[in-house]
Amino acid sequence: MKWMAFRGASVEEIEKIYRRGLDRFVRAATAIAGSESRGSDAVQDAFASAVRARRSFRGDVPLEAWIWRIVINAAHRVRGDVYEGAELDDVFAPSTNGNAVEDLAVRRWVAALPERQRHVVFLRYFAGLDYRGIATALEIEVGTVSATLAAAHTALRRSIQEVER
Amino acid sequence: MIDVEPLIEESFERMHPVPVVTAEWEDVLRRAGNAPRKPARRRIVLAIALAALAALAVSPLGAAVVRSLGDFSDWISGDPGKPASTSQQQAFAGQEAHSWASFPADTRVRELITTERDGIRYTLFGFRSAEALCLRVVATGAAGAAASSCAPLRDLRSRRQPVLAMEVDQAVGALPGVVRIGPDSFHRVRASMSFGVVADDVEAVTLRSDDKSRNAIVASDSFLSIDERPMPGTRVRAITATMKNGTSTAIPFAQAPFDTLTGTRSASNALHGPTGVERRISGGTIAWLNARKPLGEAWPPSPRDFFAQHGHLLFGRVFRPDPTNTTRIGVSTWDAEPPAPLKPGVYLCYREFSAGGAGGGGCNPLAQAFARSPVNFGITTNDGSDQYSLLDGYASDDVARIDLFLGTGEVVNVPLEHNVFATEFSRAKYPLRVVGYDSHGRVISNDTMMSENRPSGPQYRPKPGAAWRQVARAGNAELWTVPSEADGTCWKLKYSDGSGGSGCLPPSWNGPLRGIEVPFTAGSVIALQAKPAVARVVVAYKSGATDEAIPTDGFVLYAAAASDLVTSFTAYDSNRARLGVLPVKRP
Structure with missing residues (x-):
C-alpha cells in the first residue's frame, strides 16, 4: 500500500503569506474577477479555504504557490458566478482618465489572450512570481510557462505595431 | 525589437495600480470557521489615506532663502499654511521609511487647505525639499485618493504667471455604472480635483471646464478646486488668475488627456535651440x-x-x-x-x-x-x-x-x-x-x-460637441467616427473582444480611397474611407478571386476571407467608371 504523506501548513504560515503579499493577491484577483470588491472578497475566501485545507498541503511545492492556485481559482469562480458572459472590458475596467496608446495595445493584447495565457500573464506581472512559481500555481510545466510568455510577448509586439501604425 | 516587459509592467501599473489594502485576518478566520463570531466587518477595506502621504515629502517650508525672489516668495522662503498634525507627519514618515529613494527624514509637512465636499474630506499638504516644491492632496471619506506633484523651485523663480498648476483633473473615486461615449465605456468619477500654488497677490483662481466655470479655494498661497461628479471626458480647458488689483492672467498648463487621440502642446510655444549636429559620433562607451x-x-x-x-x-x-x-x-x-x-x-x-x-x-x-x-x-x-x-x-x-x-x-x-x-x-x-x-x-x-507621445493639434482632436457615430459594422468589428476640429475624421475601430484602435485623418487625400486600418493578414477586418463619388469597391485577392463592398456614409468596413490575402481595392463610380486603386502593401 502506498501512503501519501501530508506535511500540512500551519495557520501562522498562511497568515504570514497573507500579510506579506495581500496587495499582490488583491491586485491579481481584481484583474481576474473584474472589480476590486470581488477581487478582495475572492482573496478573503481563498485564504479561508487555505486555512480549512491546510492539512492537505503536501509540501511538494512552495506554500505560497499553493495559495496562489487557490486565489486564482477563487477569483475565477467569483468572476464566473457574477459575470458569466461578460466582455473583457470588465476585466480591464474603463479608464477614468483616457487611455495611453501603449495601454490600448496592452489592453488589446490581454483581451486577445486565451484564458490560461492570461493567468500566466497576471501571475507574472501582478503577482511577480517566477516561472517555477507560475508553473506550480497553474499546475503546468515550467517550459509551458516560458513558451506561453514568449508567445504572448510576440503577440504584444505585433499589437503595439498595429496601434502605432 | 520592442522590449515589451517594461511596457507591460508600466501599463499594468497604470491600469491596475497596486491597491492599498488593510489586512483583515480575523475575517479570513471567521470565513474559515476558525474564529469566534463577532460583528461582521466587511472584507478588505481599501485604505485611503494619510498613510499615503508617502510618495513625497520634504523639509520645512520655512528655511533660508532670500525675500527678493518675486511673487512666489512665500513659497520660496516662507511658511504657508500650518504644520501638519503629529499623526499626519507620522503617517508620512512611516511611508517614507519604506522607500529607498525617499525624501530626507527631517522633512516637515505643512497643511495648506482642508475642505469637505460630497462626503469627501480633502486636505492639501505642501513640503519643500532641497530645490523642489511638492504638493499633495489626500482625500478620505466617501472616496479615497491621493495625488502629488513636485516642481523645481527654478520654475517658481522664473515664472511669469502668478499661478502654477501642479495637478489638473485628478480623479477621486468612482461612481457605480458606466457611461458610453461612442464605442467606449467610462466610469464616472466622484470628483475631479486640481491644485497648485499661487503668488502672494492672487485674489482668485477660476477654472473653466467643458461644462462650467468655478472658483477654486485660494488659501495659504495655494489653490484647490474640486469638481463634483463631472461627466466623463469633462476637462479643465482654461485657468485664469485674478489679482488683488483686479487684473486677470491666463495660466498655461497641460490639459489632462482623455481618450487616445489628443496630444499636449501649447499653441504659443515653439521649438528652440540649435538644429542638427556639429559632430557625428559613432559608437561610444561609459x-x-x-x-x-x-x-x-x-x-x-x-x-x-x-x-x-x-x-x-x-x-x-x-x-x-x-x-x-x-x-x-x-x-x-x-x-x-x-x-x-x-x-x-x-x-x-x-x-x-x-x-x-x-x-x-x-x-x-x-x-x-x-x-x-x-x-x-x-x-x-x-x-x-x-x-x-x-x-x-x-x-x-x-x-x-x-x-x-x-x-x-x-x-x-x-x-x-x-x-x-x-x-x-x-x-x-x-x-x-x-x-x-x-x-x-x-x-x-x-x-x-514636438508633443507628448502622440500627435497634437486640431486635426487630432474630435470637434467639441460632435458625437461619435457608428458608420459601419463587419465581422467582429464596428467602425465609429467623429469629425475632427480641422474637419478631418477621427475614428475608432472596436472589436467584440474589447480591443480596438483609433486615430485621426486629415480632411483631404489623393485618390478615391484611403486606408484607415488595413491589416495585411488573412481574415482581418479592413477599414477604408471613400470619397463621395465612390459607389462600389472591388476587392481583389491573391488567388485571383474578387469580392465587392459598398461604402456607407463614405466608409467601407470589410471582413476579408480567412483563407486568402487581399491585394487591392478598386473604386468605381455609379456609372461603373474606374476611379482608382488602393493596393495593400505587405512588409
Whole structure:
C-alpha cells in the first residue's frame, strides 16, 4: 500500500503569506474577477479555504504557490458566478482618465489572450512570481510557462505595431 | 525589437495600480470557521489615506532663502499654511521609511487647505525639499485618493504667471455604472480635483471646464478646486488668475488627456535651440562602467526587478544627478540568460528608482547602446493630471553637457553625473529639444519631441460637441467616427473582444480611397474611407478571386476571407467608371 504523506501548513504560515503579499493577491484577483470588491472578497475566501485545507498541503511545492492556485481559482469562480458572459472590458475596467496608446495595445493584447495565457500573464506581472512559481500555481510545466510568455510577448509586439501604425 | 516587459509592467501599473489594502485576518478566520463570531466587518477595506502621504515629502517650508525672489516668495522662503498634525507627519514618515529613494527624514509637512465636499474630506499638504516644491492632496471619506506633484523651485523663480498648476483633473473615486461615449465605456468619477500654488497677490483662481466655470479655494498661497461628479471626458480647458488689483492672467498648463487621440502642446510655444549636429559620433562607451569603478551608490537588491529575473547583474551603480528630485538613476550591465525575452548577451540597462517605488528603465545590447546617439533618454509621467514629467537617461563619455530647450524659450542645463542625467520639466512647455555637447561645446546629439507621445493639434482632436457615430459594422468589428476640429475624421475601430484602435485623418487625400486600418493578414477586418463619388469597391485577392463592398456614409468596413490575402481595392463610380486603386502593401 502506498501512503501519501501530508506535511500540512500551519495557520501562522498562511497568515504570514497573507500579510506579506495581500496587495499582490488583491491586485491579481481584481484583474481576474473584474472589480476590486470581488477581487478582495475572492482573496478573503481563498485564504479561508487555505486555512480549512491546510492539512492537505503536501509540501511538494512552495506554500505560497499553493495559495496562489487557490486565489486564482477563487477569483475565477467569483468572476464566473457574477459575470458569466461578460466582455473583457470588465476585466480591464474603463479608464477614468483616457487611455495611453501603449495601454490600448496592452489592453488589446490581454483581451486577445486565451484564458490560461492570461493567468500566466497576471501571475507574472501582478503577482511577480517566477516561472517555477507560475508553473506550480497553474499546475503546468515550467517550459509551458516560458513558451506561453514568449508567445504572448510576440503577440504584444505585433499589437503595439498595429496601434502605432 | 520592442522590449515589451517594461511596457507591460508600466501599463499594468497604470491600469491596475497596486491597491492599498488593510489586512483583515480575523475575517479570513471567521470565513474559515476558525474564529469566534463577532460583528461582521466587511472584507478588505481599501485604505485611503494619510498613510499615503508617502510618495513625497520634504523639509520645512520655512528655511533660508532670500525675500527678493518675486511673487512666489512665500513659497520660496516662507511658511504657508500650518504644520501638519503629529499623526499626519507620522503617517508620512512611516511611508517614507519604506522607500529607498525617499525624501530626507527631517522633512516637515505643512497643511495648506482642508475642505469637505460630497462626503469627501480633502486636505492639501505642501513640503519643500532641497530645490523642489511638492504638493499633495489626500482625500478620505466617501472616496479615497491621493495625488502629488513636485516642481523645481527654478520654475517658481522664473515664472511669469502668478499661478502654477501642479495637478489638473485628478480623479477621486468612482461612481457605480458606466457611461458610453461612442464605442467606449467610462466610469464616472466622484470628483475631479486640481491644485497648485499661487503668488502672494492672487485674489482668485477660476477654472473653466467643458461644462462650467468655478472658483477654486485660494488659501495659504495655494489653490484647490474640486469638481463634483463631472461627466466623463469633462476637462479643465482654461485657468485664469485674478489679482488683488483686479487684473486677470491666463495660466498655461497641460490639459489632462482623455481618450487616445489628443496630444499636449501649447499653441504659443515653439521649438528652440540649435538644429542638427556639429559632430557625428559613432559608437561610444561609459569607461567607469566597463572598468567597474564603484562610483555613486550600490545597485539596490530588487528581486522583482525586470533585469534580475532575466539575467544576472554584472555591475551597476546608482546616482542622484538632480538635487531637485529624489529619483535616482541606475546604470548597469547585465548578462541575459535563457529563458528570457532578451537574446543571450551583455546588456547596458538604466533604471529609475523613484520615491513611490515605481520606475521606468530600458536595456540595449551593450555593443549597440550608443549606436543611434550618444544621449539616450526617456520621459516618465506619473499620470495625465500631473503637470510635471521627468526626463532622464544615460550618455556616453563623449557628452560633456546636456541642455533641455523648452517650448517657452527657457533652457535647462540638465544635471549630468557620471553619465546619467535627470531633470523635471513642465508638461505645458512642449515642444522640447534635448541637445548633447562635447567638451568643446560642439553639438553631438539633437533630439526633438514636438508633443507628448502622440500627435497634437486640431486635426487630432474630435470637434467639441460632435458625437461619435457608428458608420459601419463587419465581422467582429464596428467602425465609429467623429469629425475632427480641422474637419478631418477621427475614428475608432472596436472589436467584440474589447480591443480596438483609433486615430485621426486629415480632411483631404489623393485618390478615391484611403486606408484607415488595413491589416495585411488573412481574415482581418479592413477599414477604408471613400470619397463621395465612390459607389462600389472591388476587392481583389491573391488567388485571383474578387469580392465587392459598398461604402456607407463614405466608409467601407470589410471582413476579408480567412483563407486568402487581399491585394487591392478598386473604386468605381455609379456609372461603373474606374476611379482608382488602393493596393495593400505587405512588409
